[in-house]
Amino acid sequence: MRKSVMIMLFALMLSTAQATDITVKATVKSARIAFGSVVSYTITVNGAQDLQPPALPPIDGLDVRYSGPATHVAVINGVYSVEQSFNYVLIPLKKGSLTIPPVEVDVKGQKFTTEAVAVDVVTAVDETPSVNGGGDKVQDIESRLKVLMAVSKARVYAGESVPLTIRLYVNQLSLQELSFPEITHDGFRLESFSEPKQFQEAMDGINWQVIEFSTLLYPTRAGGIKISPAVLRGSLLFKAESSKDTSGGLFDDGFFGNFFTSYQKRPVTMTSNAVTLDALPLPEEGKPADFSGAVGEFEFTAEAAPLKVKAGDPVTLRMQLTGVGSMKAVTLPVFKADGFKVYDPQIKDEGARKSLEQVLIPTDVKLSAIPPVKFTYFDVKSGAYRMIERGPFPLQVAPASKGDEFQAVGFSRSAEVSVPETFGRDIVFIKDHPGRLEKRADAPLWQMAFYVILALYLQAWGAFLVIYLRRRRLMNDPRFARQAAAAREARAVFKAAREHLADGNTKGFYEVLENGLRDYFSSRCGLPSGNLDILSVEEVLRAAQLDEKYILRLKDIYKVAEHARFAGMPGGVEGMQSHLADAEDIVRLVERRSR
Amino acid sequence: MKLWRMLLLFLVVMFMGLSVARADAGRAEAEKFFINAVKAYHEAHYTDAVALNEAILAQGFSSPAVYYNLGNAAFKSRRIGKAILNYLRARSLAPRDSDIRANLSFARTMVENYAPVRSVSAFAPLERLFSGNELQWLALSLLALTGIFFLGSLYAGFPQKRVVQGTVLLVLVTGYFSAASFAHTLDQIGASVCVGKAEARFEPNAQATLYFNVPEGTEVRIHREKDGWAKIERSDGKSGWIMSVLAEKI
Numbered sequence: 001m002r003k004s005v006m007i008m009l010f011a012l013m014l015s016t017a018q019a020t021d022i023t024v025k026a027t028v029k030s031a032r033i034a035f036g037s038v039v040s041y042t043i044t045v046n047g048a049q050d051l052q053p054p055a056l057p058p059i060d061g062l063d064v065r066y067s068g069p070a071t072h073v074a075v076i077n078g079v080y081s082v083e084q085s086f087n088y089v090l091i092p093l094k095k096g097s098l099t100i101p102p103v104e105v106d107v108k109g110q111k112f113t114t115e116a117v118a119v120d121v122v123t124a125v126d127e128t129p130s131v132n133g134g135g136d137k138v139q140d141i142e143s144r145l146k147v148l149m150a151v152s153k154a155r156v157y158a159g160e161s162v163p164l165t166i167r168l169y170v171n172q173l174s175l176q177e178l179s180f181p182e183i184t185h186d187g188f189r190l191e192s193f194s195e196p197k198q199f200q201e202a203m204d205g206i207n208w209q210v211i212e213f214s215t216l217l218y219p220t221r222a223g224g225i226k227i228s229p230a231v232l233r234g235s236l237l238f239k240a241e242s243s244k245d246t247s248g249g250l251f252d253d254g255f256f257g258n259f260f261t262s263y264q265k266r267p268v269t270m271t272s273n274a275v276t277l278d279a280l281p282l283p284e285e286g287k288p289a290d291f292s293g294a295v296g297e298f299e300f301t302a303e304a305a306p307l308k309v310k311a312g313d314p315v316t317l318r319m320q321l322t323g324v325g326s327m328k329a330v331t332l333p334v335f336k337a338d339g340f341k342v343y344d345p346q347i348k349d350e351g352a353r354k355s356l357e358q359v360l361i362p363t364d365v366k367l368s369a370i371p372p373v374k375f376t377y378f379d380v381k382s383g384a385y386r387m388i389e390r391g392p393f394p395l396q397v398a399p400a401s402k403g404d405e406f407q408a409v410g411f412s413r414s415a416e417v418s419v420p421e422t423f424g425r426d427i428v429f430i431k432d433h434p435g436r437l438e439k440r441a442d443a444p445l446w447q448m449a450f451y452v453i454l455a456l457y458l459q460a461w462g463a464f465l466v467i468y469l470r471r472r473r474l475m476n477d478p479r480f481a482r483q484a485a486a487a488r489e490a491r492a493v494f495k496a497a498r499e500h501l502a503d504g505n506t507k508g509f510y511e512v513l514e515n516g517l518r519d520y521f522s523s524r525c526g527l528p529s530g531n532l533d534i535l536s537v538e539e540v541l542r543a544a545q546l547d548e549k550y551i552l553r554l555k556d557i558y559k560v561a562e563h564a565r566f567a568g569m570p571g572g573v574e575g576m577q578s579h580l581a582d583a584e585d586i587v588r589l590v591e592r593r594s595r
Numbered sequence: 596m597k598l599w600r601m602l603l604l605f606l607v608v609m610f611m612g613l614s615v616a617r618a619d620a621g622r623a624e625a626e627k628f629f630i631n632a633v634k635a636y637h638e639a640h641y642t643d644a645v646a647l648n649e650a651i652l653a654q655g656f657s658s659p660a661v662y663y664n665l666g667n668a669a670f671k672s673r674r675i676g677k678a679i680l681n682y683l684r685a686r687s688l689a690p691r692d693s694d695i696r697a698n699l700s701f702a703r704t705m706v707e708n709y710a711p712v713r714s715v716s717a718f719a720p721l722e723r724l725f726s727g728n729e730l731q732w733l734a735l736s737l738l739a740l741t742g743i744f745f746l747g748s749l750y751a752g753f754p755q756k757r758v759v760q761g762t763v764l765l766v767l768v769t770g771y772f773s774a775a776s777f778a779h780t781l782d783q784i785g786a787s788v789c790v791g792k793a794e795a796r797f798e799p800n801a802q803a804t805l806y807f808n809v810p811e812g813t814e815v816r817i818h819r820e821k822d823g824w825a826k827i828e829r830s831d832g833k834s835g836w837i838m839s840v841l842a843e844k845i
Binding site for chain 2: 067068176177179180195233237267425426427428429430431432433434435436437438439450453454457461464465468
């Protein structure tokens with residue numbers, strides 16, 4: 001009952017102690033920070049918990065990111081206190097004195113407002129000066145990032161390839177996770193960007209780190225074409241201000257400074273200038289009927305092999321186109337002629353080279369050549385249409401041997417032409433269920449628990465093994481069993497002797513003591529108890545290097561015991577107590593020596 | 596004295612109750628983030644999906660699905676390094692998940708100069724089947740089984756030859772699993788992925804001679820860290836210093 005009352009009082013004490021005043025305050029970790037670093041901003045609510053994080057208004061010159069809550073509960077001298085804080089990371093976007101305005105915090109329906117907090121954003125100490133001190137000219141992030149887009153020619157033909165370059169200029173910023181430029185296509189086609197090049201360039205008195213993306217652009221129609229601004233995405237890396245005092249101290253050296261330094265990322269989107277192209281239409285005059293839209297400067301080759309075949313044997317016709325122009329838009333001539341069975345061509349597009357492979361089967365022995373193949377294109381250099389013709393290719397077709405005609409590919413009804421299937425590749429879709437969300441801190445604890453369990457288990461196993469071996473020896477080795485039991489039996493003897501002593505039974509006392517000691521030494525030495533007289537015991541004790549005084553005391557016990565058996569009590573109760581103590585000492589010493 | 600013990604017990608129970616309640620509240624919030632991340636991915640807002648999955652991890656929660664989805668969102672945002680890093684983290688928790696393995700394999704082919712390294716470890720089959728925790732549990736269970744078999748056989752009086760044969764067999768199996776668990780733990784030390792394109796230098800400073808380029812997504816091992824630089828070793832054994840922020844440990 002008393003315990004229950006105490007527990008209730010304690011619980012009551014906690015609940016009353018919790019009902020304290022609510023206070024709200026806003027703090028920054030450091031009121032003066034270097035540009036390029038970040039600062040932590042914390043709103044702390046004292047006296048309440050389970051609150052929603054306050055929404056910060058947009059702050060001029062600062063990018064705000066919520067980084068999570070923290071709750072602190074303490075019981076000091078029986079007073080229970082709770083404090084909930086909301087942490088934000090502020091990333092300065094410009095230098096100068098910036099102010100975080102008062103923030104309204106809703107605490108269980110009550111409105112509280114924090115004080116405004118001022119932050120000075122200053123030039124970083126380690127900021128590398130530019131060519132002529134231009135670093136101070138650059139005050140904000142926007143002016144430290146620049147994207148310029150350019151084309152090599154402003155006046156081109158529709159379909160002509162135009163090299164497009166996008167340069168990203170970065171000054172004194174750490175940029176990561178940079179994406180490839182994104183451009184909205186309208187009136188032109190764009191090839192994939194190649195791997196960007198990196199170099200340094202001085203511009204307007206500032207050293208810029210330049211990342212250059214290049215690709216080819218193809219106008220798909222004539223007229224003015226506006227290339228919309230390219231968008232690049234990436235993350236800026238900011239050094240987080242540590243809580244240490246910058247004036248110096250134990251943790252202000254390089255090692256600890258770097259150890260405690262952390263970085264914050266801020267996504268950034270950069271936009272280039274727009275570029276305009278004037279695309280000329282292709283002339284209608286002299287346009288060949290088989291013109292398929294190839295614009296550029298090309299080389300066209302063709303070959304056929306083998307040129308001596310039997311009717312029904314395959315001949316491979318290979319064409320190759322190289323040069324400058326949109327290979328994707330180019331259509332190579334597909335062979336068709338009477339007297340040939342023709343399969344669908346296999347076309348390979350390898351950047352600046354396009355090739356076509358087609359299987360032809362001559363079915364007529366009268367055929368003497370494979371007709372020529374023609375490729376027509378618009379030459380941007382001369383501004384005129386050109387046609388390249390390759391062939392004819394002389395061919396000798398012999399009649400097929402008997403039976404061979406049925407084995408030729410395409411002539412057998414049972415044989416299927418197997419075309420290798422091409423599969424697309426992409427990642428497997430996301431998972432819709434999170435599974436069991438585990439606390440990430442559990443892993444090290446489990447590691448520790450694993451090794452503790454392992455150690456306990458090995459100890460238990462060792463203990464069981466020792467017990468088993470001892471038990472087996474006790475069963476198989478009678479001498480060991482007697483030795484193991486000797487001390488226990490001696491303790492039983494001393495107990496019986498103590499009872500005789502309490503009853504004043506002198507004769508019984510000495511009889512028990514003498515027999516008990518004889519049995520003990522008999523068991524301990526592995527000798528038959530009938531053969532064990534005091535001389536044998538004395539020998540054993542001397543071998544065990546027992547002190548001479550104990551040997552004398554034992555002899556005295558034997559002597560008095562014999563006396564008591566035949567002539568009564570010689571030394572009274574004190575003598576018996578002394579002999580019992582001596583006997584116990586001797587047994588204890590022998591046990592200790594024998595371990 | 597007993598009253599104090601009861602008070603102590605009461606405080607411990609109260610503290611544990613508060614901790615469990617807070618953990619459950621945090622888990623519910625993390626699940627909300629997960630649902631929003633899935634929604635963002637469906638709507639092709641991959642950058643948002645990355646941020647939401649990272650928010651779950653920032654709250655201290657994780658699961659193979661979170662790492663996997665984060666990897667997918669990073670992949671779609673063309674952040675191959677981050678994608679591979681998170682697929683590897685997902686695989687360490689769920690090594691038998693075929694989706695994770697497929698996406699990791701595909702993402703690796705996107706890494707510049709990627710050369711697949713075939714594991715020659717004797718424990719590779721086990722590492723493909725079991726996570727680190729599972730290997731530890733299996734090793735511990737086998738150890739217990741070995742002990743129970745050995746002592747049980749002795750107490751039951753089985754023929755000595757049978758006891759020795761059975762125990763040796765179990766000890767060998769247990770040893771193999773324990774060694775695999777230990778090798779897995781060692782393998783995890785310093786294992787990292789480059790989350791950006793890096794340049795490995797001979798010394799840990801920006802002016803040092805360039806040794807080799809480390810494309811984004813390259814899997815490396817960190818041996819040392821110094822002044823914001825990390826000494827990495829790539830699969831062909833070449834070592835160099837890159838900025839620490841460019842390599843994240845698995």
